[in-house]
Amino acid sequence: MGKKNFVKAITSRDDDFAQWYTDVCRKAELMDYSDAKGFIIYRPYGYALWENMKNYLDGEFKKTGHENVYMPLVIPESLFMKEAEHVEGFAPETAIITIGGNEELQERLIIRPTSEVLFCNHYSKIIESHRDLPKKYNQWCSVVRWEKTTRPFLRGSEFLWQEGHTVHSNEQEAKKEALDILKIYENLGKEILAIPFITGLKTEKEKFAGAVDTYTIEALMHDNKALQSGTTHYLGTGFSKAFDIKFQDKDGKVKPVYQTSWGVSTRLIGAVIMVHGDDSGLVLPPRLAPVQVDIIPIMQHVEGVLEKAEEIKEKLQKLNIRVKLDETDKSPGWKFSESEMKGTPIRIELGPRDLKENKVVVVKRYNREKETISIDDIVDYIPKTLENIHQEMYNQALENVMKNTREAYDYETFKKIMNEKSGYVKMMWCGDDACETKIKEDTKATARCMPFDQTPIGEECPVCKRKAKHVVFYAKAY
Amino acid sequence: MGKKNFVKAITSRDDDFAQWYTDVCRKAELMDYSDAKGFIIYRPYGYALWENMKNYLDGEFKKTGHENVYMPLVIPESLFMKEAEHVEGFAPETAIITIGGNEELQERLIIRPTSEVLFCNHYSKIIESHRDLPKKYNQWCSVVRWEKTTRPFLRGSEFLWQEGHTVHSNEQEAKKEALDILKIYENLGKEILAIPFITGLKTEKEKFAGAVDTYTIEALMHDNKALQSGTTHYLGTGFSKAFDIKFQDKDGKVKPVYQTSWGVSTRLIGAVIMVHGDDSGLVLPPRLAPVQVDIIPIMQHVEGVLEKAEEIKEKLQKLNIRVKLDETDKSPGWKFSESEMKGTPIRIELGPRDLKENKVVVVKRYNREKETISIDDIVDYIPKTLENIHQEMYNQALENVMKNTREAYDYETFKKIMNEKSGYVKMMWCGDDACETKIKEDTKATARCMPFDQTPIGEECPVCKRKAKHVVFYAKAY
Numbered sequence: 001m002g003k004k005n006f007v008k009a010i011t012s013r014d015d016d017f018a019q020w021y022t023d024v025c026r027k028a029e030l031m032d033y034s035d036a037k038g039f040i041i042y043r044p045y046g047y048a049l050w051e052n053m054k055n056y057l058d059g060e061f062k063k064t065g066h067e068n069v070y071m072p073l074v075i076p077e078s079l080f081m082k083e084a085e086h087v088e089g090f091a092p093e094t095a096i097i098t099i100g101g102n103e104e105l106q107e108r109l110i111i112r113p114t115s116e117v118l119f120c121n122h123y124s125k126i127i128e129s130h131r132d133l134p135k136k137y138n139q140w141c142s143v144v145r146w147e148k149t150t151r152p153f154l155r156g157s158e159f160l161w162q163e164g165h166t167v168h169s170n171e172q173e174a175k176k177e178a179l180d181i182l183k184i185y186e187n188l189g190k191e192i193l194a195i196p197f198i199t200g201l202k203t204e205k206e207k208f209a210g211a212v213d214t215y216t217i218e219a220l221m222h223d224n225k226a227l228q229s230g231t232t233h234y235l236g237t238g239f240s241k242a243f244d245i246k247f248q249d250k251d252g253k254v255k256p257v258y259q260t261s262w263g264v265s266t267r268l269i270g271a272v273i274m275v276h277g278d279d280s281g282l283v284l285p286p287r288l289a290p291v292q293v294d295i296i297p298i299m300q301h302v303e304g305v306l307e308k309a310e311e312i313k314e315k316l317q318k319l320n321i322r323v324k325l326d327e328t329d330k331s332p333g334w335k336f337s338e339s340e341m342k343g344t345p346i347r348i349e350l351g352p353r354d355l356k357e358n359k360v361v362v363v364k365r366y367n368r369e370k371e372t373i374s375i376d377d378i379v380d381y382i383p384k385t386l387e388n389i390h391q392e393m394y395n396q397a398l399e400n401v402m403k404n405t406r407e408a409y410d411y412e413t414f415k416k417i418m419n420e421k422s423g424y425v426k427m428m429w430c431g432d433d434a435c436e437t438k439i440k441e442d443t444k445a446t447a448r449c450m451p452f453d454q455t456p457i458g459e460e461c462p463v464c465k466r467k468a469k470h471v472v473f474y475a476k477a478y
Numbered sequence: 479m480g481k482k483n484f485v486k487a488i489t490s491r492d493d494d495f496a497q498w499y500t501d502v503c504r505k506a507e508l509m510d511y512s513d514a515k516g517f518i519i520y521r522p523y524g525y526a527l528w529e530n531m532k533n534y535l536d537g538e539f540k541k542t543g544h545e546n547v548y549m550p551l552v553i554p555e556s557l558f559m560k561e562a563e564h565v566e567g568f569a570p571e572t573a574i575i576t577i578g579g580n581e582e583l584q585e586r587l588i589i590r591p592t593s594e595v596l597f598c599n600h601y602s603k604i605i606e607s608h609r610d611l612p613k614k615y616n617q618w619c620s621v622v623r624w625e626k627t628t629r630p631f632l633r634g635s636e637f638l639w640q641e642g643h644t645v646h647s648n649e650q651e652a653k654k655e656a657l658d659i660l661k662i663y664e665n666l667g668k669e670i671l672a673i674p675f676i677t678g679l680k681t682e683k684e685k686f687a688g689a690v691d692t693y694t695i696e697a698l699m700h701d702n703k704a705l706q707s708g709t710t711h712y713l714g715t716g717f718s719k720a721f722d723i724k725f726q727d728k729d730g731k732v733k734p735v736y737q738t739s740w741g742v743s744t745r746l747i748g749a750v751i752m753v754h755g756d757d758s759g760l761v762l763p764p765r766l767a768p769v770q771v772d773i774i775p776i777m778q779h780v781e782g783v784l785e786k787a788e789e790i791k792e793k794l795q796k797l798n799i800r801v802k803l804d805e806t807d808k809s810p811g812w813k814f815s816e817s818e819m820k821g822t823p824i825r826i827e828l829g830p831r832d833l834k835e836n837k838v839v840v841v842k843r844y845n846r847e848k849e850t851i852s853i854d855d856i857v858d859y860i861p862k863t864l865e866n867i868h869q870e871m872y873n874q875a876l877e878n879v880m881k882n883t884r885e886a887y888d889y890e891t892f893k894k895i896m897n898e899k900s901g902y903v904k905m906m907w908c909g910d911d912a913c914e915t916k917i918k919e920d921t922k923a924t925a926r927c928m929p930f931d932q933t934p935i936g937e938e939c940p941v942c943k944r945k946a947k948h949v950v951f952y953a954k955a956y
Contacts, residue, residue: 034550035554035599036552036554036587039550039551040550041547041548041550041596041600042547042548042549044545044547044615047545047547047548048546051546067522067526068525069521069522069525070525070528070620071512071520072512072514072517072636073551073589073620073622073636074514074517076514091580092580093579094578094579095575095577095579095587097573097574097575098575098577099572099573100572100573100574100624101570101571101572101625101626102569102570108577109514111551111575111589118519121512121513122512122519125510142551144551146578146579147579148579158550158551160548328609
């Protein structure tokens with residue numbers, strides 16, 4: 001478990017993607033398993049990724065007028081039962097406290113699987129007038145959903161997330177909120193994760209239990225399967241009627257509020273691993289990386305090497321670059337492997353010969369490109385290169401999405417693509433659950449979303465031949 | 479529950495301190511009760527206080543080489559039972575999950591009341607060599623302790639906190655860690671909360687279940703009772719032996735690690751309320767305040783008033799001052815009351831007459847001092863005044879501590895002070911549990927700490943007349 005296994009090769013991505021994924025999670029020290037099945041330990045390096053995502057999102061939420069709160073961990077069972085669809089969606093996977101302070105509880109307490117009912121109950125008590133609206137609350141917490149099969153970051157009994165819950169005086173404003181947040185999520189992909197998300201509306205079958213509309217961000221993994229990476233929900237007045245959240249409007253009338261909820265979770269860490277990672281381990285986009293530059297001295301006992309390395313480190317730190325100098329007694333090769341496993345965007349190698357020539361070797365993690373540059377140029381070269389790497393990684397991921405997005409005009413072609421290549425398939429749909437179900441049974445693919453660009457690519461649903469109503473992106477998904 | 483109750487006066491501090499406290503918690507919109515007894519809702523304003531404390535501490539922890547992690551919410555019962563003293567301390571107040579995914583669990587899961595055992599279990603798996611040490615981990619989370627009587631922020635079934643858990647190769651380094659963190663906590667008081675803490679070592683009776691030494695920060699409330707506001711523990715090798723956390727040292731020998739743990743919680747919000755608050759509500763020190771300056775326009779319909787108010791707001795924002803302009807249709811008097819209830823350090827009043835004279839009225843919340851200053855001076859005056867307020871509030875709190883710290887050389891005097899005045903009483907102690915117990919029975923006061931300055935103030939323990947060993951601060955406490 002210690003450092004000694006570090007350089008041991010991990011499973012190849014193309015041999016066994018699932019095993020590769022788990023290897024990266026463990027060997028890059030992102031997580032560890034705990035003694036409670038399905039509950040993982042977020043180790044410092046994994047948690048730092050979450051913190052960087054969190055800092056970006058929290059800033060964007062606050063800029064747009066959202067406030068953080070903290071609701072209780074537990075929901076009394078009677079409260080949990082108030083909104084029927086919601087209960088149906090979540091009851092089967094709840095964890096329940098039945099004992100507190102050595103006594104059987106009179107009412108059982110559900111560990112929050114999501115907090116709609118807690119927010120609704122609170123809102124019903126604090127909202128009276130249009131003057132109290134909108135309320136735009138968010139919370140950072142963990143939730144518990146009892147899962148039979150779990151995978152680090154992707155599906156677990158406990159995961160970290162943010163959940164936003166907002167209340168508005170009218171439909172239009174609430175719908176806009178759900179879309180505004182979707183944009184923030186999309187920008188997280190563009191600006192921080194270097195992941196291009198496909199966005200759109202979920203079908204009835206795939207939407208959130210209790211939502212009118214669910215919007216989604218979907219990412220394509222290296223194995224060509226899609227990962228639902230975040231959702232925003234326009235809830236209409238379903239919850240506000242169930243929980244009696246009313247307000248007196250300017251016209252003096254008492255009306256139910258319109259609501260949204262939305263969340264992204266540590267599942268995004270899984271997305272980053274599976275979009276960018278390779279056979280040497282994790283590959284991190286620079287803005288997300290806890291360490292952006294690893295400086296690795298060669299023959300560090302030779303006079304001047306460590307001093308120069310330290311000097312470079314300090315110069316880069318002054319530019320607010322997150323840099324680490326590895327002065328441990330491990331071999332350079334070992335340090336290279338560690339740096340690669342952890343996905344540090346840039347590695348700087350510096351040995352006695354380089355020192356003499358006033359040069360360093362710079363290696364980009366994502367494409368292994370090596371360059372020799374003058375030490376004098378480092379302060380210009382590194383920040384620029386980090387920015388370029390971000391853009392190049394985003395472009396590479398985008399190219400991969402485009403290459404693996406196909407259109408199908410007949411169902412046979414659809415099935416063939418899903419069988420042989422997977423990826424996204426764009427196809428028309430009649431809007432009937434039955435066709436969606438048939439597609440899933442035949443191919444395991446599901447409707448990932450109905451994209452905002454609904455320009456038709458055909459007139460009929462290739463499955464049932466009836467009139468088509470929607471453009472849909474299908475994919476096999478996690 | 480809405481805005482309409484805002485101006486209603488709250489209970490006076492000196493009439494009923496407990497009721498005053500609850501009134502402030504509710505009326506300043508810091509929290510609300512949830513439907514699960516003992517679990518509170520941290521409303522935006524209350525949560526913002528916690529976020530500001532958290533930002534300061536997180537920065538200090540990281541500067542000193544600590545890393546954040548996240549351990550599971552739950553502890554399998556068998557794991558929980560490993561360290562005997564620890565179990566004895568926490569078992570009576572645990573909440574237990576017995577059902578997951580509609581099935582009775584084979585092993586019950588304890589909701590973490592604190593996470594020593596989770597950290598220890600993890601450390602035992604990842605530590606092998608002196609190269610792996612030290613490990614200095616911290617986590618921000620909530621914990622659950624089943625409490626019979628609860629009070630917002632002070633004692634609840636769930637509270638937010640940070641818990642640090644560190645592992646070292648030697649005793650000296652671990653002991654230093656416990657003291658270094660105590661210093662960070664003390665500085666939080668000095669730099670952010672404007673609270674002077676008394677620090678020192680806990681007695682055997684008062685220390686943490688499983689610790690060798692517990693250090694504490696104690697604050698004195700307006701009612702002259704002490705509040706334990708945070709603790710750091712030197713754990714020695716008790717946990718490492720129970721959990722088998724060993725490392726191979728440089729000399730080749732396998733040894734147990736030395737550990738610490740430490741935490742502060744949302745209880746600190748309670749301290750801020752009870753140290754600084756007054757009969758008009760909360761009083762916040764400027765560095766902690768979510769809003770530092772409230773600008774309240776008078777006769778805001780008069781041309782120019784709102785424009786000038788907006789101009790002042792923007793000028794202050796450019797100085798990174800957290801400022802709010804209240805443009806709502808409430809009356810100025812109402813807005814003053816709200817601003818006072820929420821404890822905003824400075825209020826700026828601006829009406830048509832002021833505008834004509836190019837002046838504003840500035841009111842300091844903590845001492846209600848009013849000044850009229852030229853609008854041209856605002857950008858100089860406000861930042862300077864915020865800094866002064868911080869220092870003045872700290873000094874005022876310190877004076878209160880000094881005024882209410884007395885020395886007792888005989889037990890009758892001790893009892894008299896505790897009965898009549900409360901506050902801290904400094905007295906010598908023989909070191910015997912029996913005397914500590916007698917003091918508690920006689921006066922309800924407990925040993926808050928043995929201060930670092932152990933200059934004796936007498937030769938014998940006034941309770942039993944035997945030889946005195948320690949200087950102790952006693953107080954009635956929350």
